[in-house]
Amino acid sequence: MRNEKELEMKNMNWIERLHRWRVEHVSDKMFLLILALAVGFFAAVAAYTLHSIINIIVALLTSQFERTSANWLYLVYPVVGIYLTSLFVRFVVRDDISHGITRILWAISSNKSRLKSHNTWSSVIASAITIGFGGSVGAEAPIVLTGSAIGSNLGQLFHLDRKTLMTLVGCGAAGAIAGIFKAPIAGLVFTLEVLLIDMTMSSLLPILVSCVTATCFTYIFSGDNALFTFHLDNAWTVERIPACLLLGITCGLVSLYFIRTMGFAEGVFARFKDRPYVRLAIGGSMLSLLIFLFPALFGEGYSSINLLLNGHTEADWNHILDNSLFAGQAQMLIPYIALVLLTKVFATSATNGGGGCGGTFAPSLFVGCLAGFLFARLWNIEQFGVYVPEKNFALMGMSGVMSGVMHAPLTGIFLIAELTGGYSLLLPLMIVSVTSYLTIIIFEPHSIYGARLAKEGRLLTHHTDHAALTLMNLDSVIDRDYMAVSPDMELGQIVNKVSRSHNRVLPVTDGAGTLLGEVDIVHIRKVLFRIELYHHFMASQLMEEPEATLSASAPMTAVMKTFERTGAEWLPVVDTDNRLKGYISRQRLYTLYRKMVHDMSED
Numbered sequence: 001m002r003n004e005k006e007l008e009m010k011n012m013n014w015i016e017r018l019h020r021w022r023v024e025h026v027s028d029k030m031f032l033l034i035l036a037l038a039v040g041f042f043a044a045v046a047a048y049t050l051h052s053i054i055n056i057i058v059a060l061l062t063s064q065f066e067r068t069s070a071n072w073l074y075l076v077y078p079v080v081g082i083y084l085t086s087l088f089v090r091f092v093v094r095d096d097i098s099h100g101i102t103r104i105l106w107a108i109s110s111n112k113s114r115l116k117s118h119n120t121w122s123s124v125i126a127s128a129i130t131i132g133f134g135g136s137v138g139a140e141a142p143i144v145l146t147g148s149a150i151g152s153n154l155g156q157l158f159h160l161d162r163k164t165l166m167t168l169v170g171c172g173a174a175g176a177i178a179g180i181f182k183a184p185i186a187g188l189v190f191t192l193e194v195l196l197i198d199m200t201m202s203s204l205l206p207i208l209v210s211c212v213t214a215t216c217f218t219y220i221f222s223g224d225n226a227l228f229t230f231h232l233d234n235a236w237t238v239e240r241i242p243a244c245l246l247l248g249i250t251c252g253l254v255s256l257y258f259i260r261t262m263g264f265a266e267g268v269f270a271r272f273k274d275r276p277y278v279r280l281a282i283g284g285s286m287l288s289l290l291i292f293l294f295p296a297l298f299g300e301g302y303s304s305i306n307l308l309l310n311g312h313t314e315a316d317w318n319h320i321l322d323n324s325l326f327a328g329q330a331q332m333l334i335p336y337i338a339l340v341l342l343t344k345v346f347a348t349s350a351t352n353g354g355g356g357c358g359g360t361f362a363p364s365l366f367v368g369c370l371a372g373f374l375f376a377r378l379w380n381i382e383q384f385g386v387y388v389p390e391k392n393f394a395l396m397g398m399s400g401v402m403s404g405v406m407h408a409p410l411t412g413i414f415l416i417a418e419l420t421g422g423y424s425l426l427l428p429l430m431i432v433s434v435t436s437y438l439t440i441i442i443f444e445p446h447s448i449y450g451a452r453l454a455k456e457g458r459l460l461t462h463h464t465d466h467a468a469l470t471l472m473n474l475d476s477v478i479d480r481d482y483m484a485v486s487p488d489m490e491l492g493q494i495v496n497k498v499s500r501s502h503n504r505v506l507p508v509t510d511g512a513g514t515l516l517g518e519v520d521i522v523h524i525r526k527v528l529f530r531i532e533l534y535h536h537f538m539a540s541q542l543m544e545e546p547e548a549t550l551s552a553s554a555p556m557t558a559v560m561k562t563f564e565r566t567g568a569e570w571l572p573v574v575d576t577d578n579r580l581k582g583y584i585s586r587q588r589l590y591t592l593y594r595k596m597v598h599d600m601s602e603d
Helices: 002-011 014-025 028-062 077-093 100-110 122-132 140-157 162-181 184-193 201-222 238-270 276-293 302-310 314-321 330-353 361-382 390-406 409-420 423-443 451-455 464-471 491-500 521-528 556-566 586-601
Strands: 505-509 515-520 570-574 580-585
Touching: 028 122, 028 140, 028 162, 028 201, 077 122, 077 276, 100 140, 100 162, 122 140, 140 162, 140 361, 162 184, 162 201, 162 409, 184 201, 184 409, 238 276, 238 330, 238 361, 238 390, 238 423, 276 330, 302 314, 302 361, 302 390, 314 330, 330 361, 361 390, 390 409, 390 423, 409 423, 491 505, 491 521, 505 580, 515 521, 515 570, 556 570, 556 586, 580 586
Parallel strands: none
Antiparallel strands: 505 515, 570 580
């Protein structure tokens, strides 16, 4: 017996042997914590690698630029970056890697939290090229996708169930945010608010482990330097509450502009989905022109953010005009910042629409910083009685716009507080973030990441019933074992089919499988056993229209509503050409739904 076991172990590969050993010696909870630690480490490595590559490329390309004049290479670099990225994606990756966080949400809700293996590295390379050459996007979404993919693929490697895979995806995303910004609390809250993963006891500890691990290793890799530096020179006072409330409303409206304009621009580029060179020409030319006019749009824009957060005098803030046509013209500071704020969303859309790869995380921080600074400057010019420090309001603006764009006020509060050490501004950060969120939800019920999935009914939420329906897979409840009849089949033959069918409905289809109608056994019971009529009736005479049909791509929420509206016991599922895919049983659907709710609530 022992020899047989040893022979079986020898025939396994090392992964299978490790999996067998793990099952026998390590508990599931402990193994999940070990994987969370590994995910946090790899997420930190990915974040450090990406930012290092970006910094190297930027230094090589721009180190010789004149600060006091415009540089014509701004017209060239972004196009080259987008073109190289599009070639990499098309010929190496051969898959769509855009909209990183939306892709994670889709994987959680519709693909059992499974992400492709190339997502563990492809977004890092693509976004490094895009941003390094000046693409006006952020590196955060690609890193979050990378971290989540690492968690998902580690889980798949050890054949873990969907619930555990979802937790590991959350560990990867949380570790990525914590590693990028050295902000473990923000990483945890981001997973709760944006990825909508419930913080049950089984998932809270692994995500915390991933966040702390990623943060510690990022400190080891890059030292104590924060991504943004901020020193509080002017403490917050109660008299500034009205200004904070008004800033929150302003940030909410700016978030609305950001989301709506981004959606419009994406729609324009989507028209040229199958014409990549047209997209490159439009996106590249738009991006190059904008960066040439407003160099602050080059890359992530973090240098501009640090400039506004740490400036003390007009001379300090005027450096944001460097490398532009307006360099040295102090009177252009306010118009320049306003124009950069308005055009940032177009630069971001042009980058991704033209074929680049990046996210909207950094652009929302950038726009928020400009919005907060501009608000404070205009407030002080108008002299409303209470002075507001520009750098403080630039910091709060970052939190406000991010909260509005992502519908994540807690993430906005804790990220900015941890990122800058600005805990002394925690209360005004709360006021601005919450006010911004309350403003944006009047116009937009979903975040910039969730809006696309919400239209398809595939967005996971914290509502248990809705989440259970979202996680259910339509394909898993379709019964394909049905007895179809042709329209010219006689009643006698139909009776023979009935004797072998396990449901009350027989679909009537043509030779191509197109659903023409259905024969309900209950409705023909008066003639079903009258032998003398077996040659007098055909299926075309006995069939009737189904009470409703379900699309094969319909979300489970729509399927459930259709059953409730019709009261039907069985409903047919058809494809876009009305070809029958199978039937869904109301009883089977509700049984699976109850099991899903139970599994989600057992913690």
